[in-house]
Amino acid sequence: MINDVFPNVNWDSMWEASLETVYMSLIAVAMTFVLGLILGLLLYLTDKGNFWANKPVHAVTAAIVNIFRSIPFIILLILLIPFTNLLLGTMLGPSAALPALITGAAPFYARLVEIGLREVDKGVIEAAQSMGAGQGSIIMKVLLPESMPALVSGITVTGITLVSYTAMAGAIGAGGLGDLAYREGFQRTQPDVTFAATVAVLIIVFIFQTIGDWITYKIDKR
Numbered sequence: 001m002i003n004d005v006f007p008n009v010n011w012d013s014m015w016e017a018s019l020e021t022v023y024m025s026l027i028a029v030a031m032t033f034v035l036g037l038i039l040g041l042l043l044y045l046t047d048k049g050n051f052w053a054n055k056p057v058h059a060v061t062a063a064i065v066n067i068f069r070s071i072p073f074i075i076l077l078i079l080l081i082p083f084t085n086l087l088l089g090t091m092l093g094p095s096a097a098l099p100a101l102i103t104g105a106a107p108f109y110a111r112l113v114e115i116g117l118r119e120v121d122k123g124v125i126e127a128a129q130s131m132g133a134g135q136g137s138i139i140m141k142v143l144l145p146e147s148m149p150a151l152v153s154g155i156t157v158t159g160i161t162l163v164s165y166t167a168m169a170g171a172i173g174a175g176g177l178g179d180l181a182y183r184e185g186f187q188r189t190q191p192d193v194t195f196a197a198t199v200a201v202l203i204i205v206f207i208f209q210t211i212g213d214w215i216t217y218k219i220d221k222r
Contacts, residue, residue, distance in 0.1 A: 008190040013180060018200050020094045021176040024166045025204070028101035029159045035106040036158070037151070039065060040113020041139070051135045069107040073165050076104050077172055097174035101165050109158045116150030117143055149220040156212025160205050167201060177201050 003009075039061065045051050046058040071079070077100045081091050084099050120143055128142045144151075170178025177197045185194030 006192045006196050008184075008188075008192050009196045010184075013184070014177075014196060014200060017175065017177045017180040017197065018204070021163065021166050021178075021201070021204060024094045024097055024101060024169070024174070024176055025159060025163050025208070027098055028105060028162045028165075029155065031098070031102045032105040032109050032158055032162070033155050035102065036109030036155075037113055039106060039110035040117065043110060043114040044117040045139075051138075065107040065110050067107075068103060069111065071104070073100070073104045074168050074171070076100050077169060092173040092175075094175045097166065097169035097176075100169065101162055104165060105158050105162050108161065109154060112154030112158065113147075113151060116147040116154060119150060120146045149216050152212060152216045152219065156209060156216070159208045159212065163201060163205050163208065 042061050043058065043065065046054045046061065048055070048058075068076075077097075080100045080103060084091050084096050087099060088096055090096055124142055124146060125138060128138050133141070166174065166176050167178030167181070170176045170180070171182050173179065177200050181194045181197035184190060185192075185197060
């Protein structure tokens with residue numbers, strides 16, 4: 001029955017492409033979380049009135065974040081081809097898409113981290129300071145735990161964005177569902193392949209969103 005609806009779909013290829021998309025997305029989400037958290041903390045802590053207030057450092061960090069956040073992803077992919085070739089020796093395959101995925105998503109997530117940190121009640125920070133807590137302790141035991149629901153929600157949104165980025169990366173040979181939809185579906189005029197790949201992407205997005213929402217619900221104590 002399913003082969004009548006999708007006569008041109010090779011399900012082994014579809015499964016392999018789905019795994020490639022999941023691989024790219026998970027690795028990119030993990031690296032984006034780490035780099036975005038570092039950049040977001042730097043943006044927040046070096047801003048006026050915070051622990052490491054430093055106008056030049058904040059300005060440079062904000063400029064880097066804004067520049068890379070503003071570059072359309074398909075252009076970023078092309079710009080990073082020389083760097084990807086230097087780093088990995090190839091611009092093809094799922095791993096070759098990772099530098100562009102991380103570079104494109106980390107600045108976006110950094111801004112969400114900064115917003116989440118700004119939402120932490122100043123009274124909680126002041127209470128910790130009055131009890132003699134040092135800066136490192138406040139960051140690790142107050143700022144990050146208090147903002148964690150927002151940070152998880154932010155990485156969920158970023159993860160969904162990364163899934164769409166992997167589809168674009170497929171257009172230049174990164175593999176995954178985007179590559180399958182473009183090469184087997186569009187170029188060979190097989191709309192059932194494109195539709196099946198789209199459904200697979202939607203399922204992956206739904207799983208990402210469900211897991212992210214569940215974690216956010218579990219850690220949100222408000």
